[in-house]
Amino acid sequence: xSYHPGTKSSHLPLCISSILQSYKLSLSLKTMGNVCSQIPMxxxxxxxxxxxxxxxxxxxxxxxxxxxxxxxxxxxPAAPIPPSLPLPPSVAPEPPEVLIEKARNELGVxxxxxxxxxxxxxxxxxxxxxxxxxxxxxxxxxxxxIVGETEGTHSIEQFQHPLLNRVILWDxxxxxxxxxxxxxxxxxxxxxxxxxxxxxxxxxxxRVDFDIAKLAQSYEKPCAFVRTKADLAIKRISEKQGxxxxxxxxxxxxxxxxxxxEGLKNSGLTPSFPLYIISxxxxxxxxxxxxxxxxxxxxxxxxxxxxxxxxxxxxxSVKPSRVDTLPKAxxxxxx
Numbered sequence: 001x002s003y004h005p006g007t008k009s010s011h012l013p014l015c016i017s018s019i020l021q022s023y024k025l026s027l028s029l030k031t032m033g034n035v036c037s038q039i040p041m042x043x044x045x046x047x048x049x050x051x052x053x054x055x056x057x058x059x060x061x062x063x064x065x066x067x068x069x070x071x072x073x074x075x076x077p078a079a080p081i082p083p084s085l086p087l088p089p090s091v092a093p094e095p096p097e098v099l100i101e102k103a104r105n106e107l108g109v110x111x112x113x114x115x116x117x118x119x120x121x122x123x124x125x126x127x128x129x130x131x132x133x134x135x136x137x138x139x140x141x142x143x144x145x146i147v148g149e150t151e152g153t154h155s156i157e158q159f160q161h162p163l164l165n166r167v168i169l170w171d172x173x174x175x176x177x178x179x180x181x182x183x184x185x186x187x188x189x190x191x192x193x194x195x196x197x198x199x200x201x202x203x204x205x206x207r208v209d210f211d212i213a214k215l216a217q218s219y220e221k222p223c224a225f226v227r228t229k230a231d232l233a234i235k236r237i238s239e240k241q242g243x244x245x246x247x248x249x250x251x252x253x254x255x256x257x258x259x260x261x262e263g264l265k266n267s268g269l270t271p272s273f274p275l276y277i278i279s280x281x282x283x284x285x286x287x288x289x290x291x292x293x294x295x296x297x298x299x300x301x302x303x304x305x306x307x308x309x310x311x312x313x314x315x316x317s318v319k320p321s322r323v324d325t326l327p328k329a330x331x332x333x334x335x
Contacts, residue, residue, distance in 0.1 A: 096192065096219055103193035107156070111195075114166030115317050116158075118191055120212060121200035123174030126228035126280055130200060131171045133283030134310065135161055145171050156189070166318035170194065175208045182208035186215040196317070197223035204259055210267035217269065224274040224313075227256045230305055231279035249305065253277055276306040283307050 093099070103109070109116050119127045128145035132138065139147045145159060161167035175185045185208060191197055197216050199209050205225060216223045230252060237248040261271050282305070 100192055100219070103190035107190060107193055108158075109193050114160075114168050115195045116168045116170060116193075117314075118170045118172060118189075118194040118197045119200065120172045120175065120185075120189070120191065120197060121209065121226075122176060122206060125174070125200045125202040127174070127200055128171055129280035130198070130226065130228060130278075131159055131169045133278075133280040133307075134167075134169060134314070135159060136163070136283065138281075161314070164314055164318055167314050175212070182211065186212050191216065192219040192221060194221065197221060198226050199223055200226045200228050202227070202229045205263050207267075210263050210269065213264075213273060214267060214269055224276060225260055226310075227275070227277045228280060230277045231281065253305075276310055278305060278307050278310065283311075 094102075104111070119131055121127055128147045129139055132141065132144045132147070135144075137144045143159075145157060155173065157171045159169045159171065161169065172189055173180050176182045180188060186192075191212065192215075197212065199205070199212055201209060209225070213223055213225075230249075233252050234245060234248045237243060237251055238245055241248070241251070243251060256277055257275060260273075260275055264271050264273065
């Protein structure tokens with residue numbers, strides 16, 4: 001029926017309305033609860049989606065080609081090297097023929113004058129006495145090279161042979177002496193400028209000796225090993241081991257040859273280098289090795305050992321001016 005205020009029936013719509021409103025509120029709260037419960041999942045889903053999108057973008061960018069300029073560019077010029085500083089190892093050295101020519105001009109090694117023989121080795125091995133002996137001079141002669149107990153030569157000196165006038169001998173300071181380290185001795189002394197190199201030792205040949213030989217070989221410079229002071233060694237061996245002079249001489253040669261070949265092998269060198277065993281005094285006195293035999297009481301004269309071979313080498317290299325004036329032992333070896 002109709003709605004009449006003031007009656008019980010007039011409260012019915014209000015109750016229904018309240019019920020309906022309560023129901024709607026309940027539905028709203030339930031809906032909100034469902035939504036709220038789904039928010040964390042939604043956020044998680046969004047995070048996964050964002051991460052996946054980011055990965056896809058980075059992967060795409062990673063596969064893009066690197067943009068390079070198509071315009072060719074010249075390499076940047078290297079900074080100039082001050083002339084006062086040594087060239088770094090990366091800089092290619094000058095060709096050997098250029099180095100040789102420069103060194104010859106600097107040292108005054110004139111190939112038109114004759115052949116130039118460098119005499120090198122450690123300190124006190126007899127380099128200056130060797131030069132004097134080849135020139136037929138005793139160490140006390142006025143024109144002789146200065147001889148010292150340890151090292152008498154402090155600068156490079158040249159001497160012309162008085163008879164083989166195209167033979168020029170160069171006396172060098174000792175390797176490993178003050179100011180002349182072994183590691184750079186060959187290049188410091190510019191040994192590549194010379195025609196022939198004598199490497200001297202008065203005992204065992206050392207590492208620096210084989211280094212000189214190896215570098216000389218790389219420059220195609222011939223060289224020879226020379227064992228000096230053989231007269232002293234023979235006398236010492238004879239007295240110590242009770243050998244005759246001849247036996248001691250043979251023993252010395254076998255020992256020197258053996259240690260030389262071992263050193264050449266360990267240094268990676270071929271065993272083709274000449275070896276001369278000499279006494280500097282024997283160049284002017286062929287009886288320097290005369291030692292009284294312990295057996296027969298007779299003088300066993302060994303004469304020279306390899307001195308005549310060195311004279312032969314020099315004479316074969318240049319034409320002697322006055323062969324007839326050379327000592328008998330020398331004349332015999334070159335005629």
